[in-house]
Structure formats: structure tokens, C-alpha cells
Amino acid sequence: MDDAQHDGYRLDEQVGFLLRRATQRHLAIFAGLIGGLTPTQFAALAKLCEMGPTSQNALGRATAMDAATIKGVIDRLRDKGLVATLPDPIDRRRLMLAPTEAGRAAYDTARPLAQRITADTLAPLTPAEQAAFLALLARLG
Amino acid sequence: MDDAQHDGYRLDEQVGFLLRRATQRHLAIFAGLIGGLTPTQFAALAKLCEMGPTSQNALGRATAMDAATIKGVIDRLRDKGLVATLPDPIDRRRLMLAPTEAGRAAYDTARPLAQRITADTLAPLTPAEQAAFLALLARLG
DNA sequence: CGGGCATCGTTTGCATACGAACAGTTCAGG
DNA sequence: CCTGAACTGTTCGTATGCAAACGATGCCCG
Numbered sequence: 001m002d003d004a005q006h007d008g009y010r011l012d013e014q015v016g017f018l019l020r021r022a023t024q025r026h027l028a029i030f031a032g033l034i035g036g037l038t039p040t041q042f043a044a045l046a047k048l049c050e051m052g053p054t055s056q057n058a059l060g061r062a063t064a065m066d067a068a069t070i071k072g073v074i075d076r077l078r079d080k081g082l083v084a085t086l087p088d089p090i091d092r093r094r095l096m097l098a099p100t101e102a103g104r105a106a107y108d109t110a111r112p113l114a115q116r117i118t119a120d121t122l123a124p125l126t127p128a129e130q131a132a133f134l135a136l137l138a139r140l141g
Numbered sequence: 142m143d144d145a146q147h148d149g150y151r152l153d154e155q156v157g158f159l160l161r162r163a164t165q166r167h168l169a170i171f172a173g174l175i176g177g178l179t180p181t182q183f184a185a186l187a188k189l190c191e192m193g194p195t196s197q198n199a200l201g202r203a204t205a206m207d208a209a210t211i212k213g214v215i216d217r218l219r220d221k222g223l224v225a226t227l228p229d230p231i232d233r234r235r236l237m238l239a240p241t242e243a244g245r246a247a248y249d250t251a252r253p254l255a256q257r258i259t260a261d262t263l264a265p266l267t268p269a270e271q272a273a274f275l276a277l278l279a280r281l282g
Numbered sequence: 283c284g285g286g287c288a289t290c291g292t293t294t295g296c297a298t299a300c301g302a303a304c305a306g307t308t309c310a311g312g
Numbered sequence: 313c314c315t316g317a318a319c320t321g322t323t324c325g326t327a328t329g330c331a332a333a334c335g336a337t338g339c340c341c342g
Contacts, residue, residue: 009252011187011204015259016171016180018275019164021205021282026157027300039157040328046152057290063152064162067291069329076327093290093337111150118156124280133277134159139265140274141162165329172330181298198320208321210299217297234307234320 026121033113033120036080040065042110044073045082048099049107055094056085064141082106167262174254174261177221181206183251185214186223189240190248196235197226205282223247 011017030039037045040063047063048054054062060070074097077083082103088094099107122130152158171180178186181204188204189195195203201211215238218224223244229235240248263271 009187009256011184011191012279013259013275014255015262015275015278016164016167017184017205018278018282019160019167020180020184022278023157023160023164024205024299025282026160030157031300038327039161043152043158043161046150050152055290064158064165065328066330068293068331069327071292072327072329091290091338095291114155115150118154121156121281125277129277132273133281134154134156136266136270136274136277137156137159137163140166140262141159168330179297196320206298207300209301209323212322213297213299232308232320236321 022121026117029120030117033117034110037106037110040069040073041077042114044070045077045099045103045107046111046114048083048097049104053096053098055088055091055096059097077103163262167258170261171258174258175251178247178251181210181214182218183255185211186218186240186244186248187252187255189224189238190245194237194239196229196232196237200238218244 027039030042034042043063044059044065048059051059051062056070056074057067059065059074060067063070065073074083074085078085082100084098084100084103085095086098088096122133125133168180171183175183184204185200185206189200192200192203197211197215198208200206200215201208204211206214215224215226219226223241225239225241225244226236227239229237263274266274
């Protein structure tokens with residue numbers, strides 16, 4: 001071993017690497033339970049249903065998405081018929097968003113699954129550890 | 142509030158959303174301290190320096206990257222002159238990788254920064270919380 | 283009231299990521 | 313020995329993500 005050359009540094013101990021691995025596993029679990037909707041798309045749809053009609057950029061901020069990113073997400077949700085877009089008559093810069101009937105139905109269907117996805121992702125931990133982990137993770141946002 | 146319609150579900154409490162936010166913050170910190178190298182590129186370079194010469198797919202597995210993903214990462218590292226590639230004479234399917242002089246130098250320079258990136262990312266937590274968080278996070282991979 | 287400034291959405295370019303399909307290579311078992 | 317399974321790297325398509333630049337619009341303040 002040439003560990004002496006590495007100052008005790010290990011890639012496997014760096015937060016970034018661990019975050020990436022955890023995200024990968026979560027993504028796999030998500031895809032297994034919710035098909036036809038990506039985590040990002042679901043996040044946008046969920047937040048839109050929670051918030052009610054909003055502008056595109058505002059929804060992006062609420063879901064921590066770049067203006068460029070939220071645009072693509074909304075485009076795809078609209079293509080799927082889950083979100084309706086119409087220009088704001090008052091502020092003509094704005095593009096107002098609202099979930100369609102199908103969008104609300106998809107949200108209602110996916111919501112319990114989303115909770116199970118969180119549960120499955122955290123399954124390796126005990127309930128007490130899960131709560132502690134979520135609390136710590138929330139402070140790193 | 143129409144929380145009654147949401148079964149106590151909150152997007153902001155789901156692991157996937159929190160993981161995404163934490164990853165975003167980490168990425169920003171990384172980009173601020175290490176320029177000219179992405180987290181993924183650094184991970185591949187670091188693991189290659191730790192492991193010594195390896196094949197492309199093997200490095201991908203060691204760094205939790207798809208075969209399609211590691212290809213692009215290695216291509217860019219080679220374009221930067223940090224990694225050398227040559228075909229394996231024994232197994233002609235394999236593409237052997239090794240860090241160049243510049244690659245090792247870049248790794249040596251970036252390694253202390255990487256540790257500081259981890260420290261900065263975890264800064265909102267106390268040292269005890271940091272250790273606990275990392276231990277829990279590692280079990281979710 | 284008018285000009286500078288901020289905000290909105292859009293586009294482009296780059297870099298992960300993953301699934302699926304592909305051709306070339308190796309190897310184990312019959 | 314030879315065939316089929318497994319593995320290697322590649323390519324394509326799709327979806328995030330961010331930075332930067334852009335035109336259009338709204339608004340504050342002098």
C-alpha cells in the first residue's frame with residue numbers, strides 16, 4: 001500500500017462521493033416505484049400542486065432549479081399533459097403554470113409512492129437514525 | 142392552508158430533494174476551490190492515483206460511474222493531459238489508464254483542497270454531527 | 283416621465299448520468 | 313476445438329444541471 005503518499009485521504013470518505021452514491025441508489029429506487037416521471041419532474045409537479053398556480057421561475061426557485069433547468073422540466077411535463085401553461089395578462093414576462101386534471105391525478109397517485117421511496121431509501125438505517133440523518137441533511141442545503 | 146389534501150406529505154422532507162440540495166451546495170463549494178476540474182473528473186483522477194494503472198471500466202466501477210459516463214470523463218481528462226491511455230496487449234478489449242506526471246501533480250495539488258471542500262460542506266454541523274452524518278450517509282450507498 | 287436596473291423566459295454550450303444496443307474479444311464447458 | 317455466455321469499450325438518446333448571454337418587459341427613482 002502506498003497510503004503514505006495520500007495523507008490519509010480517501011475518496012470514499014469525501015462527502016461529495018458519498019452524496020453521489022446515495023443519490024444514485026435513491027434514483028434507482030425512485031425509477032423502480034414511479035415510472036414515466038423523473039424525480040425532478042415529480043418535484044416540480046408536487047411543488048406546483050402544493051403551491052397552486054405560479055410562474056415558471058418562481059416554481060424553479062421553490063424546487064431549487066435553475067431557470068434553464070426548470071424550463072426543460074416544465075416543457076416535458078406539458079408534453080405529458082400534466083401541466084398547463086398560459087401567459088400572465090398582468091405581467092407579460094411571466095409564464096403562469098397550473099397542474100391539469102391529469103397532473104393532479106398523477107400527483108395523487110405518486111405521492112404515497114414518494115413517501116415509500118423515502119422510506120426505502122432510508123431503510124438501511126433505524127428509525128431513530130433516519131430522523132437524525134434527515135435533520136442533519138436538511139442543514140446542509 | 143390546504144395541507145389536509147397532502148397527507149402530511151412535504152416535498153422538502155423527502156430524502157431525494159434534500160440530497161439534491163446538499164449536492165448543489167457541495168458542487169458550488171467544489172467549483173469555488175478547484176477550478177478546471179469537476180468533482181467527477183477529480184474522483185476519477187484520485188481513484189486512478191490511489192489504485193495505480195487500471196482499465197477504464199474497472200475505474201468506472203471503483204468510482205461508481207456508468208461505462209458510458211466514465212468514457213466521457215476519461216476522454217476529457219486525456220484532453221487535459223492528466224491521464225494517459227494505452228491498449229492492453231494481453232486483453233485486447235481493455236483500455237489501460239495511468240495518470241501522467243501532470244495528472245499526479247494535479248492530484249497532489251487538489252487533494253488538500255478536496256479535504257477542505259469536505260470540511261466546508263459539512264461546516265454547518267458540529268464535528269460530532271459531521272462524523273455521525275458521514276457514517277449514516279456511507280450506509281445509504 | 284424617462285432612463286437605468288432588475289426580472290422573466292429563452293437559448294447555447296458544456297458536463298454528468300443512465301439505459302439500451304452494438305461489435306469485438308475472452309473464456310469456460312461440452 | 314468450438315460455441316455460447318460474459319465482458320470491454322463505444323455510441324445514441326434522453327434528462328438533469330449550471331454558466332453566460334440575450335431580448336422583452338416591468339419598475340423604481342431621480
